Amino acid sequence: MATITTSDGTTLFYKDWGPKDAQPVVFHHGWPLSADDWDNQMLFFLSEGYRVIAHDRRGHGRSDQTDTGNDMDTYAADVAELAKALDLRDAIHIGHSTGGGEVTRYAVRAERGRVAKIILIAAIPPVMVKSDTNPDGVPMDVFNGLRSALKTNRAQFYRDLPSGPFYGFNREGATVSQGLIDNWWRQGMNGGAKAHHDCIAVFSETDFTEDLKALTIPVLIIHGEDDQIVPIENAAHKAIKLVNDGTLKTYRGLSHGLFATHPEVVNPDMLAFIRA
Numbered sequence: 001m002a003t004i005t006t007s008d009g010t011t012l013f014y015k016d017w018g019p020k021d022a023q024p025v026v027f028h029h030g031w032p033l034s035a036d037d038w039d040n041q042m043l044f045f046l047s048e049g050y051r052v053i054a055h056d057r058r059g060h061g062r063s064d065q066t067d068t069g070n071d072m073d074t075y076a077a078d079v080a081e082l083a084k085a086l087d088l089r090d091a092i093h094i095g096h097s098t099g100g101g102e103v104t105r106y107a108v109r110a111e112r113g114r115v116a117k118i119i120l121i122a123a124i125p126p127v128m129v130k131s132d133t134n135p136d137g138v139p140m141d142v143f144n145g146l147r148s149a150l151k152t153n154r155a156q157f158y159r160d161l162p163s164g165p166f167y168g169f170n171r172e173g174a175t176v177s178q179g180l181i182d183n184w185w186r187q188g189m190n191g192g193a194k195a196h197h198d199c200i201a202v203f204s205e206t207d208f209t210e211d212l213k214a215l216t217i218p219v220l221i222i223h224g225e226d227d228q229i230v231p232i233e234n235a236a237h238k239a240i241k242l243v244n245d246g247t248l249k250t251y252r253g254l255s256h257g258l259f260a261t262h263p264e265v266v267n268p269d270m271l272a273f274i275r276a
Helices: 035-047 072-085 098-109 140-163 178-190 193-205 209-214 263-275
Strands: 003-005 011-017 024-028 051-055 091-096 115-121 219-224 246-251
Touching: 003 072, 011 035, 011 072, 024 035, 024 072, 024 098, 035 051, 035 178, 035 263, 051 072, 072 098, 091 098, 098 115, 098 193, 098 209, 115 263, 140 178, 140 193, 219 263, 246 263
Parallel strands: 024 051, 024 091, 091 115, 115 219, 219 246
Antiparallel strands: 003 011, 011 051
16 A cells, blocks of 8 residues: 655555656545545546546545544645655645545645646535624534434444435435445545544634635636535635636536536546646
């Protein structure tokens, strides 16, 4: 297994495929998954001549199940260490959900020349939770419910979420993929319960407003209009107003996991943005 050890002693697993002199495309997974969530996209971009890289966030997948450092600043610092170790330059960073927050926080802090463009898919920025400054956000009770379900029966919770709202399989007429459900469960159960529990606060309460404003590189924001996990009105529709050089692409009827259910639709749009 390919790994790096971060400055605080955490071992991170990563995949690195393709020509090392090709432009890198780096993938950042959502909660509570792993680099394996990007299998389709990694193979797609590899076939288009890119170097493709994906890591398991600390506490997730095959990386160390840390009980500390489960916060967005540390996640972004881990990415910086990975980029330095692999000497990634002029890279495209693609993040889904929590991974979109990680990409945003990393990109504004990255060394000059490391990042060329970013793509945020069903991403959490600017901020999810309802508050006085975000009155139309998601109520805290929703996130407390996630924490309760995780502590009560994580294995069952990790069946219920992909079987229902994550991929939109709870919608009438949906084409249900048992393989996607099983793979979601497999990835989730590989990670650590403590890190996953901590990460609920990270993806719900971290405010990326200033990060979005500080981005100076091109940003593609992709979101399903029927996202039941990260509502488009509270995320993409707000984020596009904050970035300096942004493009918004939405998909009618598609879910939070749209890149997994409809890669034939999403992949070409990402490729077109990268090549533009």
